[in-house]
Amino acid sequence: MMWLRFLMPVISVVVLTLAAVLPWGLAAEDRFVLPLLPVIAIYRWTLDADAWLPEWVVFLAGLTLDVLTQGPLGYWALVYLFAYAVALFASRVRIDTVFGRMALLAGAIGLVTAFAWLLASLYFLQMLNWAPYARSAIVAMFAAILVVPVLDILRSVSKPPRGIRLTRGSG
Protein backbone atom coordinates (compact mmCIF):
# COMPACT_ATOMS: atom_id res chain seq x y z
CA MET A 1 0.00 0.00 0.00
CA MET A 2 3.01 2.24 -0.46
CA TRP A 3 1.45 3.93 -3.47
CA LEU A 4 -1.72 4.71 -1.49
CA ARG A 5 0.27 6.39 1.25
CA PHE A 6 2.18 8.28 -1.41
CA LEU A 7 -0.87 9.44 -3.31
CA MET A 8 -3.39 9.96 -0.49
CA PRO A 9 -2.66 13.69 -0.06
CA VAL A 10 -2.97 14.24 -3.81
CA ILE A 11 -6.13 12.14 -4.06
CA SER A 12 -7.82 13.97 -1.20
CA VAL A 13 -6.98 17.40 -2.65
CA VAL A 14 -8.19 16.35 -6.13
CA VAL A 15 -11.44 14.87 -4.77
CA LEU A 16 -12.21 18.00 -2.77
CA THR A 17 -11.36 20.16 -5.79
CA LEU A 18 -13.75 18.22 -8.03
CA ALA A 19 -16.42 18.28 -5.32
CA ALA A 20 -16.16 22.07 -5.33
CA VAL A 21 -17.61 22.30 -8.84
CA LEU A 22 -20.40 19.75 -8.53
CA PRO A 23 -23.95 21.11 -8.44
CA TRP A 24 -24.83 20.62 -4.76
CA GLY A 25 -27.85 22.92 -4.89
CA LEU A 26 -26.27 25.62 -2.74
CA ALA A 27 -27.10 29.28 -3.28
CA ALA A 28 -24.53 31.04 -5.45
CA GLU A 29 -23.29 33.22 -2.60
CA ASP A 30 -22.84 30.21 -0.32
CA ARG A 31 -20.90 28.16 -2.86
CA PHE A 32 -17.65 29.97 -2.10
CA VAL A 33 -17.18 27.66 0.87
CA LEU A 34 -16.63 24.67 -1.44
CA PRO A 35 -13.29 25.80 -2.95
CA LEU A 36 -12.09 26.44 0.60
CA LEU A 37 -12.33 22.74 1.44
CA PRO A 38 -9.21 21.85 -0.60
CA VAL A 39 -7.47 24.62 1.37
CA ILE A 40 -8.06 22.58 4.54
CA ALA A 41 -6.54 19.50 2.88
CA ILE A 42 -3.57 21.48 1.51
CA TYR A 43 -2.93 22.93 4.95
CA ARG A 44 -3.26 19.56 6.70
CA TRP A 45 -0.96 17.66 4.36
CA THR A 46 1.63 20.42 4.16
CA LEU A 47 1.95 20.34 7.94
CA ASP A 48 2.62 16.63 7.73
CA ALA A 49 6.34 16.20 7.08
CA ASP A 50 5.78 12.69 5.69
CA ALA A 51 3.06 13.61 3.23
CA TRP A 52 3.87 14.10 -0.43
CA LEU A 53 2.10 17.18 -1.71
CA PRO A 54 4.44 19.21 -3.90
CA GLU A 55 3.74 22.80 -4.93
CA TRP A 56 2.95 21.93 -8.53
CA VAL A 57 0.14 19.57 -7.46
CA VAL A 58 -1.37 22.41 -5.42
CA PHE A 59 -0.97 24.70 -8.41
CA LEU A 60 -2.60 22.20 -10.79
CA ALA A 61 -5.50 21.65 -8.38
CA GLY A 62 -6.15 25.39 -8.40
CA LEU A 63 -5.79 25.57 -12.16
CA THR A 64 -8.29 22.71 -12.57
CA LEU A 65 -10.75 24.62 -10.42
CA ASP A 66 -10.18 27.73 -12.54
CA VAL A 67 -10.90 25.75 -15.70
CA LEU A 68 -14.04 24.10 -14.33
CA THR A 69 -15.48 27.23 -12.72
CA GLN A 70 -14.78 29.33 -15.84
CA GLY A 71 -13.11 31.95 -13.68
CA PRO A 72 -9.85 33.69 -14.61
CA LEU A 73 -7.02 31.18 -15.02
CA GLY A 74 -4.55 31.41 -12.17
CA TYR A 75 -6.95 32.76 -9.53
CA TRP A 76 -7.50 29.59 -7.49
CA ALA A 77 -3.98 28.43 -8.38
CA LEU A 78 -2.61 31.52 -6.63
CA VAL A 79 -5.02 31.17 -3.70
CA TYR A 80 -4.00 27.55 -3.17
CA LEU A 81 -0.31 28.41 -3.44
CA PHE A 82 -0.92 31.07 -0.80
CA ALA A 83 -2.58 28.42 1.39
CA TYR A 84 0.48 26.25 0.85
CA ALA A 85 2.79 29.11 1.86
CA VAL A 86 0.68 29.80 4.97
CA ALA A 87 0.88 26.11 5.89
CA LEU A 88 4.68 26.17 5.42
CA PHE A 89 4.83 29.06 7.85
CA ALA A 90 2.42 27.33 10.27
CA SER A 91 4.54 24.16 10.21
CA ARG A 92 7.25 26.12 12.04
CA VAL A 93 4.90 27.05 14.86
CA ARG A 94 4.93 24.38 17.51
CA ILE A 95 1.55 23.92 19.20
CA ASP A 96 0.83 20.80 21.19
CA THR A 97 -2.86 21.17 22.04
CA VAL A 98 -5.64 20.16 19.63
CA PHE A 99 -7.47 23.42 20.32
CA GLY A 100 -4.36 25.41 19.47
CA ARG A 101 -3.87 23.53 16.21
CA MET A 102 -7.51 24.09 15.21
CA ALA A 103 -7.21 27.79 16.08
CA LEU A 104 -4.14 27.99 13.85
CA LEU A 105 -6.06 26.29 11.04
CA ALA A 106 -8.99 28.71 11.52
CA GLY A 107 -6.54 31.59 11.29
CA ALA A 108 -5.06 30.13 8.11
CA ILE A 109 -8.53 29.78 6.55
CA GLY A 110 -9.29 33.38 7.46
CA LEU A 111 -6.02 34.56 5.97
CA VAL A 112 -6.49 32.59 2.75
CA THR A 113 -10.08 33.87 2.37
CA ALA A 114 -8.90 37.44 2.88
CA PHE A 115 -6.28 36.87 0.20
CA ALA A 116 -8.93 35.42 -2.17
CA TRP A 117 -11.13 38.49 -1.61
CA LEU A 118 -8.21 40.84 -2.15
CA LEU A 119 -7.16 39.05 -5.35
CA ALA A 120 -10.72 39.11 -6.73
CA SER A 121 -11.00 42.81 -5.87
CA LEU A 122 -7.70 43.44 -7.61
CA TYR A 123 -8.94 41.58 -10.67
CA PHE A 124 -12.06 43.73 -10.94
CA LEU A 125 -10.20 46.86 -9.75
CA GLN A 126 -12.94 47.53 -7.20
CA MET A 127 -13.59 46.45 -3.63
CA LEU A 128 -15.96 43.49 -3.75
CA ASN A 129 -18.55 42.75 -1.09
CA TRP A 130 -16.60 40.99 1.64
CA ALA A 131 -19.67 39.53 3.42
CA PRO A 132 -20.00 36.31 1.31
CA TYR A 133 -16.27 35.68 1.76
CA ALA A 134 -16.44 36.18 5.53
CA ARG A 135 -19.50 33.92 5.78
CA SER A 136 -17.79 31.22 3.73
CA ALA A 137 -14.64 31.46 5.86
CA ILE A 138 -16.67 30.89 9.03
CA VAL A 139 -18.49 27.92 7.47
CA ALA A 140 -15.15 26.52 6.26
CA MET A 141 -13.75 26.80 9.80
CA PHE A 142 -16.63 24.68 11.09
CA ALA A 143 -16.27 22.32 8.12
CA ALA A 144 -12.64 21.85 9.12
CA ILE A 145 -13.84 20.20 12.32
CA LEU A 146 -15.25 17.43 10.11
CA VAL A 147 -12.70 17.40 7.31
CA VAL A 148 -9.52 17.27 9.42
CA PRO A 149 -10.50 14.07 11.32
CA VAL A 150 -11.40 12.42 7.99
CA LEU A 151 -7.96 13.37 6.63
CA ASP A 152 -6.39 12.04 9.84
CA ILE A 153 -8.21 8.73 9.32
CA LEU A 154 -6.95 8.59 5.73
CA ARG A 155 -3.45 9.28 7.02
CA SER A 156 -3.60 6.54 9.64
CA VAL A 157 -5.10 4.03 7.18
CA SER A 158 -2.49 4.69 4.53
CA LYS A 159 0.40 4.85 7.00
CA PRO A 160 2.56 1.74 7.34
CA PRO A 161 2.70 0.12 10.77
CA ARG A 162 5.15 1.77 13.11
CA GLY A 163 8.26 -0.22 13.59
CA ILE A 164 11.76 0.40 14.68
CA ARG A 165 12.96 0.80 11.13
CA LEU A 166 15.24 3.78 10.84
CA THR A 167 15.06 6.01 7.83
CA ARG A 168 17.03 8.98 6.75
CA GLY A 169 15.43 12.24 7.84
CA SER A 170 14.69 14.82 5.20
CA GLY A 171 14.71 17.83 7.46
Add this chain to the structure above:
Amino acid sequence: MARLKDDNLFLRRGDSVTAGKRARPVLLLLVFVGAGLMLLSRLDHGMIGDVRWRAASWLTPVLQGVMIPAAPVREIGRTISTQVDLGNELARLARENQKLESWKWRAHQLEAKVAELEALAKVVPEQKLDFVTSRVIAESSGAFVRSVTIDAGRGRNVKEGYPVINADGLVGRIVDASQNVSRVLLATDLNSRIPVQIGPNAVRGILAGDNGPRPKIIYVPDGANIAVGDDVATSGTGGLFPAGLRLGTVAGSLSDPRVQLRADVDRLDYVSVLFYADPFRDLTDDLANRKTAGEANNVASPVFAPIGKPK
Protein backbone atom coordinates in the same frame (compact mmCIF):
# COMPACT_ATOMS: atom_id res chain seq x y z
CA MET B 1 32.39 17.32 12.52
CA ALA B 2 29.58 18.18 10.16
CA ARG B 3 26.51 19.37 11.96
CA LEU B 4 23.53 17.12 11.39
CA LYS B 5 20.83 19.00 9.50
CA ASP B 6 18.20 19.99 12.06
CA ASP B 7 19.42 17.17 14.24
CA ASN B 8 16.92 14.93 12.52
CA LEU B 9 19.06 12.51 10.63
CA PHE B 10 17.29 9.52 12.09
CA LEU B 11 13.56 9.64 12.44
CA ARG B 12 10.90 7.05 12.77
CA ARG B 13 8.19 7.31 10.12
CA GLY B 14 5.35 9.37 11.49
CA ASP B 15 7.51 11.49 13.78
CA SER B 16 6.96 15.17 13.23
CA VAL B 17 9.77 17.44 12.23
CA THR B 18 9.66 20.60 14.26
CA ALA B 19 11.51 22.67 11.70
CA GLY B 20 8.77 22.01 9.12
CA LYS B 21 9.00 21.98 5.34
CA ARG B 22 10.86 24.65 3.48
CA ALA B 23 9.70 26.77 0.59
CA ARG B 24 11.41 25.85 -2.65
CA PRO B 25 12.21 28.17 -5.57
CA VAL B 26 9.58 26.37 -7.65
CA LEU B 27 6.92 27.96 -5.42
CA LEU B 28 8.00 31.42 -6.56
CA LEU B 29 8.07 30.27 -10.18
CA LEU B 30 4.51 28.91 -9.90
CA VAL B 31 3.35 32.17 -8.31
CA PHE B 32 4.72 34.05 -11.33
CA VAL B 33 3.04 31.61 -13.73
CA GLY B 34 -0.29 31.98 -11.87
CA ALA B 35 -0.04 35.77 -11.86
CA GLY B 36 0.80 35.74 -15.56
CA LEU B 37 -2.18 33.54 -16.40
CA MET B 38 -4.44 35.78 -14.37
CA LEU B 39 -3.16 38.84 -16.17
CA LEU B 40 -3.78 37.19 -19.56
CA SER B 41 -7.30 36.27 -18.40
CA ARG B 42 -7.87 39.89 -17.36
CA LEU B 43 -6.77 41.05 -20.79
CA ASP B 44 -9.21 38.50 -22.23
CA HIS B 45 -6.56 36.85 -24.35
CA GLY B 46 -8.20 34.64 -26.97
CA MET B 47 -5.79 31.78 -26.39
CA ILE B 48 -6.79 31.54 -22.72
CA GLY B 49 -10.49 31.08 -23.51
CA ASP B 50 -9.75 28.45 -26.12
CA VAL B 51 -7.39 26.46 -23.88
CA ARG B 52 -9.75 26.70 -20.92
CA TRP B 53 -12.75 25.44 -22.84
CA ARG B 54 -10.77 22.60 -24.40
CA ALA B 55 -9.48 21.55 -20.98
CA ALA B 56 -13.00 21.72 -19.54
CA SER B 57 -14.20 19.40 -22.31
CA TRP B 58 -11.47 16.89 -21.47
CA LEU B 59 -12.43 16.97 -17.81
CA THR B 60 -16.11 16.32 -18.51
CA PRO B 61 -15.92 12.50 -18.29
CA VAL B 62 -14.21 12.88 -14.89
CA LEU B 63 -16.99 15.16 -13.69
CA GLN B 64 -19.64 12.78 -14.98
CA GLY B 65 -17.95 9.99 -13.06
CA VAL B 66 -17.75 12.02 -9.85
CA MET B 67 -21.43 12.95 -10.23
CA ILE B 68 -22.47 9.31 -9.70
CA PRO B 69 -21.51 9.02 -6.00
CA ALA B 70 -22.42 12.67 -5.39
CA ALA B 71 -25.99 12.32 -6.66
CA PRO B 72 -27.39 10.44 -3.59
CA VAL B 73 -25.81 13.01 -1.23
CA ARG B 74 -27.40 15.81 -3.20
CA GLU B 75 -30.74 14.01 -3.15
CA ILE B 76 -30.60 13.68 0.64
CA GLY B 77 -29.87 17.40 0.95
CA ARG B 78 -32.77 18.24 -1.30
CA THR B 79 -35.12 15.97 0.64
CA ILE B 80 -34.14 17.66 3.91
CA SER B 81 -34.66 21.16 2.52
CA THR B 82 -37.97 20.11 0.98
CA GLN B 83 -39.17 18.68 4.31
CA VAL B 84 -38.22 21.90 6.08
CA ASP B 85 -40.14 24.05 3.58
CA LEU B 86 -43.03 21.63 3.13
CA GLY B 87 -45.63 23.52 5.20
CA ASN B 88 -44.99 26.88 3.55
CA GLU B 89 -44.77 25.30 0.12
CA LEU B 90 -48.16 23.54 0.50
CA ALA B 91 -49.86 26.76 1.58
CA ARG B 92 -48.31 28.63 -1.35
CA LEU B 93 -49.34 25.93 -3.83
CA ALA B 94 -52.92 25.89 -2.49
CA ARG B 95 -53.20 29.66 -2.99
CA GLU B 96 -51.64 29.48 -6.43
CA ASN B 97 -53.88 26.59 -7.45
CA GLN B 98 -56.99 28.53 -6.51
CA LYS B 99 -55.84 31.46 -8.60
CA LEU B 100 -54.86 29.26 -11.54
CA GLU B 101 -58.24 27.49 -11.64
CA SER B 102 -59.98 30.74 -12.52
CA TRP B 103 -57.23 31.63 -14.99
CA LYS B 104 -57.48 28.24 -16.70
CA TRP B 105 -61.03 28.88 -17.79
CA ARG B 106 -60.15 32.39 -18.93
CA ALA B 107 -57.08 31.11 -20.83
CA HIS B 108 -59.17 28.57 -22.77
CA GLN B 109 -61.55 31.29 -23.84
CA LEU B 110 -58.76 33.63 -24.91
CA GLU B 111 -56.92 30.84 -26.73
CA ALA B 112 -59.97 30.07 -28.82
CA LYS B 113 -60.48 33.74 -29.57
CA VAL B 114 -56.84 34.27 -30.59
CA ALA B 115 -56.91 31.20 -32.85
CA GLU B 116 -60.06 32.51 -34.51
CA LEU B 117 -58.60 35.98 -35.04
CA GLU B 118 -55.31 34.56 -36.35
CA ALA B 119 -57.20 32.44 -38.85
CA LEU B 120 -59.17 35.48 -40.00
CA ALA B 121 -56.02 37.62 -40.35
CA LYS B 122 -54.03 34.77 -41.98
CA VAL B 123 -51.21 35.19 -39.45
CA VAL B 124 -48.01 33.32 -40.22
CA PRO B 125 -47.84 30.45 -37.70
CA GLU B 126 -45.20 30.70 -34.98
CA GLN B 127 -41.94 28.83 -35.38
CA LYS B 128 -42.20 25.46 -33.60
CA LEU B 129 -39.19 25.06 -31.36
CA ASP B 130 -37.44 21.76 -30.96
CA PHE B 131 -35.41 21.19 -27.81
CA VAL B 132 -33.11 18.80 -26.01
CA THR B 133 -33.11 18.21 -22.25
CA SER B 134 -29.81 17.84 -20.50
CA ARG B 135 -28.35 17.37 -17.04
CA VAL B 136 -26.31 19.99 -15.17
CA ILE B 137 -22.92 18.48 -14.37
CA ALA B 138 -21.00 21.43 -12.96
CA GLU B 139 -21.68 24.80 -11.46
CA SER B 140 -19.45 27.82 -11.27
CA SER B 141 -20.65 30.53 -8.97
CA GLY B 142 -17.76 32.51 -7.62
CA ALA B 143 -16.87 36.15 -7.71
CA PHE B 144 -16.32 36.01 -11.43
CA VAL B 145 -19.03 34.10 -13.22
CA ARG B 146 -22.46 32.50 -12.88
CA SER B 147 -22.64 29.58 -15.28
CA VAL B 148 -23.39 25.89 -15.40
CA THR B 149 -22.03 23.12 -17.58
CA ILE B 150 -24.49 20.69 -19.17
CA ASP B 151 -23.82 17.30 -20.73
CA ALA B 152 -25.13 18.08 -24.19
CA GLY B 153 -23.00 19.63 -26.90
CA ARG B 154 -22.65 19.88 -30.64
CA GLY B 155 -23.24 16.14 -30.86
CA ARG B 156 -26.82 16.84 -29.77
CA ASN B 157 -27.15 19.84 -32.13
CA VAL B 158 -26.59 22.37 -29.34
CA LYS B 159 -25.03 25.61 -30.59
CA GLU B 160 -23.86 28.88 -29.11
CA GLY B 161 -26.62 31.38 -28.54
CA TYR B 162 -29.44 28.90 -27.97
CA PRO B 163 -31.77 29.83 -25.06
CA VAL B 164 -31.88 27.50 -22.07
CA ILE B 165 -35.02 27.05 -19.96
CA ASN B 166 -36.34 24.86 -17.21
CA ALA B 167 -39.89 24.22 -16.03
CA ASP B 168 -40.02 27.63 -14.35
CA GLY B 169 -38.74 29.82 -17.14
CA LEU B 170 -35.66 31.13 -18.88
CA VAL B 171 -32.37 30.22 -17.23
CA GLY B 172 -29.75 31.64 -19.62
CA ARG B 173 -28.16 30.88 -22.95
CA ILE B 174 -25.41 28.71 -24.41
CA VAL B 175 -22.11 30.54 -24.71
CA ASP B 176 -19.72 27.66 -25.40
CA ALA B 177 -20.44 24.32 -26.99
CA SER B 178 -18.05 21.46 -27.58
CA GLN B 179 -18.87 17.99 -28.87
CA ASN B 180 -20.31 16.66 -25.60
CA VAL B 181 -20.73 19.58 -23.21
CA SER B 182 -21.92 23.15 -23.28
CA ARG B 183 -21.65 26.10 -20.96
CA VAL B 184 -24.77 28.03 -20.04
CA LEU B 185 -24.35 31.67 -19.05
CA LEU B 186 -27.01 32.23 -16.40
CA ALA B 187 -29.31 35.24 -16.42
CA THR B 188 -27.69 36.35 -13.15
CA ASP B 189 -24.19 36.55 -14.64
CA LEU B 190 -22.44 39.91 -14.86
CA ASN B 191 -22.21 39.62 -18.64
CA SER B 192 -25.81 38.55 -19.24
CA ARG B 193 -28.07 41.01 -21.10
CA ILE B 194 -31.59 39.93 -22.06
CA PRO B 195 -34.13 42.15 -23.83
CA VAL B 196 -37.37 41.96 -21.84
CA GLN B 197 -40.92 43.27 -21.75
CA ILE B 198 -42.46 44.18 -18.43
CA GLY B 199 -46.03 44.05 -17.23
CA PRO B 200 -49.34 44.41 -19.07
CA ASN B 201 -48.05 47.46 -20.97
CA ALA B 202 -45.11 45.48 -22.37
CA VAL B 203 -42.60 48.13 -21.33
CA ARG B 204 -39.27 47.35 -22.95
CA GLY B 205 -36.03 47.09 -21.00
CA ILE B 206 -32.87 45.04 -20.62
CA LEU B 207 -32.38 42.48 -17.89
CA ALA B 208 -28.78 42.84 -16.75
CA GLY B 209 -27.11 40.36 -14.42
CA ASP B 210 -24.72 41.58 -11.73
CA ASN B 211 -23.69 38.22 -10.21
CA GLY B 212 -26.33 38.76 -7.52
CA PRO B 213 -29.42 36.61 -7.02
CA ARG B 214 -31.77 39.23 -8.55
CA PRO B 215 -30.70 40.77 -11.87
CA LYS B 216 -31.59 44.42 -12.49
CA ILE B 217 -33.67 46.02 -15.22
CA ILE B 218 -31.90 48.76 -17.12
CA TYR B 219 -32.81 51.09 -19.99
CA VAL B 220 -36.44 51.38 -18.91
CA PRO B 221 -37.99 54.44 -20.61
CA ASP B 222 -38.60 57.45 -18.34
CA GLY B 223 -42.09 57.46 -16.87
CA ALA B 224 -42.70 53.84 -17.87
CA ASN B 225 -45.70 52.33 -16.12
CA ILE B 226 -44.29 49.36 -14.25
CA ALA B 227 -45.10 48.07 -10.79
CA VAL B 228 -43.61 45.64 -8.30
CA GLY B 229 -45.02 42.19 -9.07
CA ASP B 230 -45.35 42.77 -12.82
CA ASP B 231 -44.46 39.79 -14.96
CA VAL B 232 -41.20 39.96 -16.90
CA ALA B 233 -40.70 37.96 -20.12
CA THR B 234 -38.33 38.06 -23.08
CA SER B 235 -39.29 40.64 -25.69
CA GLY B 236 -37.63 38.95 -28.64
CA THR B 237 -35.87 42.21 -29.55
CA GLY B 238 -32.57 41.54 -31.29
CA GLY B 239 -33.54 37.99 -32.13
CA LEU B 240 -31.35 36.36 -29.48
CA PHE B 241 -34.34 34.93 -27.57
CA PRO B 242 -37.84 34.14 -28.77
CA ALA B 243 -40.48 36.51 -27.43
CA GLY B 244 -42.60 35.46 -24.46
CA LEU B 245 -40.24 33.26 -22.45
CA ARG B 246 -41.13 34.04 -18.87
CA LEU B 247 -38.40 35.17 -16.55
CA GLY B 248 -39.94 36.33 -13.28
CA THR B 249 -41.53 39.30 -11.61
CA VAL B 250 -40.44 42.83 -10.81
CA ALA B 251 -39.08 43.04 -7.27
CA GLY B 252 -37.30 45.53 -5.06
CA SER B 253 -37.94 49.24 -5.46
CA LEU B 254 -38.98 51.00 -8.63
CA SER B 255 -35.98 53.34 -8.39
CA ASP B 256 -33.75 50.28 -8.80
CA PRO B 257 -36.04 47.65 -10.33
CA ARG B 258 -34.88 44.09 -10.11
CA VAL B 259 -36.33 40.76 -11.17
CA GLN B 260 -37.08 37.85 -8.91
CA LEU B 261 -36.40 34.99 -11.29
CA ARG B 262 -38.92 32.16 -11.37
CA ALA B 263 -36.23 29.61 -12.08
CA ASP B 264 -34.05 28.77 -9.11
CA VAL B 265 -30.72 29.06 -10.93
CA ASP B 266 -28.83 27.85 -7.88
CA ARG B 267 -30.57 24.49 -7.90
CA LEU B 268 -30.66 23.43 -11.52
CA ASP B 269 -30.89 19.71 -12.22
CA TYR B 270 -32.19 19.38 -15.74
CA VAL B 271 -32.52 22.13 -18.31
CA SER B 272 -33.84 22.26 -21.86
CA VAL B 273 -31.97 23.86 -24.71
CA LEU B 274 -34.31 25.43 -27.27
CA PHE B 275 -33.14 25.11 -30.86
CA TYR B 276 -33.95 28.70 -31.60
CA ALA B 277 -32.03 30.10 -34.53
CA ASP B 278 -31.80 33.85 -34.65
CA PRO B 279 -34.07 34.85 -37.59
CA PHE B 280 -32.13 38.09 -38.06
CA ARG B 281 -28.91 36.16 -38.58
CA ASP B 282 -30.26 34.69 -41.82
CA LEU B 283 -31.36 38.12 -42.87
CA THR B 284 -27.99 39.76 -42.16
CA ASP B 285 -26.16 36.83 -43.79
CA ASP B 286 -28.35 37.24 -46.83
CA LEU B 287 -27.70 40.98 -46.95
CA ALA B 288 -23.97 40.42 -46.47
CA ASN B 289 -23.93 37.86 -49.28
CA ARG B 290 -25.77 40.23 -51.55
CA LYS B 291 -23.35 43.01 -50.69
CA THR B 292 -20.34 40.79 -51.32
CA ALA B 293 -21.82 39.61 -54.58
CA GLY B 294 -22.44 43.22 -55.57
CA GLU B 295 -18.86 44.17 -54.76
CA ALA B 296 -17.65 41.19 -56.74
CA ASN B 297 -19.80 42.31 -59.65
CA ASN B 298 -18.31 45.77 -59.39
CA VAL B 299 -14.87 44.33 -59.82
CA ALA B 300 -15.74 41.81 -62.50
CA SER B 301 -18.15 43.79 -64.60
CA PRO B 302 -16.76 46.51 -66.86
CA VAL B 303 -20.21 48.11 -66.83
CA PHE B 304 -19.66 49.40 -63.26
CA ALA B 305 -16.02 50.29 -63.77
CA PRO B 306 -15.36 53.91 -62.86
CA ILE B 307 -14.97 56.08 -65.88
CA GLY B 308 -11.62 57.66 -66.45
CA LYS B 309 -9.85 55.41 -63.96
CA PRO B 310 -6.13 55.37 -64.81
CA LYS B 311 -4.88 52.03 -66.07
